[in-house]
Amino acid sequence: MQKNITVLKGDGIGPEIVDQAIKVLGVIEEKFGHKFEYTEVDIGGCSIDKYGVPITDEGMAKCKAADSVLLGAVGGPKWDSCPPAIRPEKALLAVRSELGLFANLRPTKLFPQLSDSSPLKESIVGNGIDLMIVRELTGGIYFGKRRTEEINGEKVATDEMTYSEHEIERIGRVAFESARKRGKKVASVDKANVLDSSRLWRAVMHKLAEEYPDVEYSDILVDNTAMQLIKNPSQFDVIVTENMFGDILSDEASMLTGSIGMMPSASLSEGTLGMYEPIHGSAPDIAGMDIANPIGTIMSAAMMLRYSFGMAVEADAIEAAVNKALDDGYRTADIYDAAKCGTTKVGCSEMGDIIAKNIA
Ligand code: IPM
Ligand code: MG
Numbered sequence: 001m002q003k004n005i006t007v008l009k010g011d012g013i014g015p016e017i018v019d020q021a022i023k024v025l026g027v028i029e030e031k032f033g034h035k036f037e038y039t040e041v042d043i044g045g046c047s048i049d050k051y052g053v054p055i056t057d058e059g060m061a062k063c064k065a066a067d068s069v070l071l072g073a074v075g076g077p078k079w080d081s082c083p084p085a086i087r088p089e090k091a092l093l094a095v096r097s098e099l100g101l102f103a104n105l106r107p108t109k110l111f112p113q114l115s116d117s118s119p120l121k122e123s124i125v126g127n128g129i130d131l132m133i134v135r136e137l138t139g140g141i142y143f144g145k146r147r148t149e150e151i152n153g154e155k156v157a158t159d160e161m162t163y164s165e166h167e168i169e170r171i172g173r174v175a176f177e178s179a180r181k182r183g184k185k186v187a188s189v190d191k192a193n194v195l196d197s198s199r200l201w202r203a204v205m206h207k208l209a210e211e212y213p214d215v216e217y218s219d220i221l222v223d224n225t226a227m228q229l230i231k232n233p234s235q236f237d238v239i240v241t242e243n244m245f246g247d248i249l250s251d252e253a254s255m256l257t258g259s260i261g262m263m264p265s266a267s268l269s270e271g272t273l274g275m276y277e278p279i280h281g282s283a284p285d286i287a288g289m290d291i292a293n294p295i296g297t298i299m300s301a302a303m304m305l306r307y308s309f310g311m312a313v314e315a316d317a318i319e320a321a322v323n324k325a326l327d328d329g330y331r332t333a334d335i336y337d338a339a340k341c342g343t344t345k346v347g348c349s350e351m352g353d354i355i356a357k358n359i360a
Pocket of ligand 2: 247248251279
């Protein structure tokens with residue numbers, strides 16, 4: 001198969017981690033006889049520096065025209081004082097919105113080899129962690145009306161959180177369908193004791209749950225979810241929630257896996273076009289040092305093969321190669337523990353080489 005991939009390396013560690021994913025995809029091309037064509041587009045701070053905007057119209061068009069998009073990370077302190085309209089993050093939100101990427105899947109899995117890396121006790125993560133966060137990605141407070149105005153001599157800022165029934169139903173469907181392929185449980189997270197948007201969310205989810213009698217459904221408040229994720233994470237299978245709750249809970253959940261550097265994501269549209277990125281940020285403090293963990297990005301590339309290209313065997317091959325690298329004791333700095341024998345600390349590019357070699 002031949003596929004066109006638009007590559008958004010972005011800022012900070014973005015370029016180095018994406019290079020490792022492309023290295024791994026190169027071995028997949030050879031081994032399975034595929035051809036991946038890459039088109040690079042600047043996004044975030046690097047685009048602001050070059051063009052004065054976080055993504056150009058041509059760049060956006062190249063994302064829309066691709067079979068899929070692979071992203072590193074955007075942002076950094078250098079651009080923190082940019083006006084809201086041209087901040088690096090603005091481009092990321094624009095791509096999500098313009099490509100209709102409403103469903104963000106964030107699989108949260110603790111590799112058994114890393115059970116010591118999680119800050120949580122063995123008694124909590126020891127049973128294994130394997131949950132899927134399904135985050136609504138193109139609605140809610142991220143895309144609501146916002147304004148800052150002067151009222152009675154002081155500034156007042158407002159961000160609106162809006163959800164319509166169809167937006168809730170389509171993300172709910174993604175959650176129920178993925179639960180059917182996994183542990184057959186959906187926990188819908190909201191704040192229905194306070195927010196109208198959450199009350200509508202809950203009503204729509206309840207109606208949808210009737211269509212999936214084989215899936216065990218529960219409602220859970222977002223504050224309680226934050227607690228339960230630490231207290232008893234293995235109770236969860238699929239968690240479905242709105243945009244901002246999902247942003248916050250997925251960073252929290254990433255620590256169950258040992259490091260935020262391990263966690264991939266897929267942002268899916270109604271069709272096969274998707275964007276794939278690790279959930280972590282651009283980590284400007286370690287950029288260019290070749291010490292970042294590329295596994296979240298490499299696993300995102302595996303999700304791209306699985307969800308956008310229908311290449312399940314190839315995706316399995318990448319995941320097995322990551323597993324073997326961990327089995328063999330290779331660790332980037334974020335998951336390395338000097339006290340643990342049988343492990344070797346490696347850099348970003350070396351980790352990419354090892355995983356690529358495991359596939360070949
Ligand atoms: C994420 C990130 C983004 C978000 C930022 C960079 C805008 O935190 O993908 O989780 O809030 O969605
Ligand atoms: Mg986030």
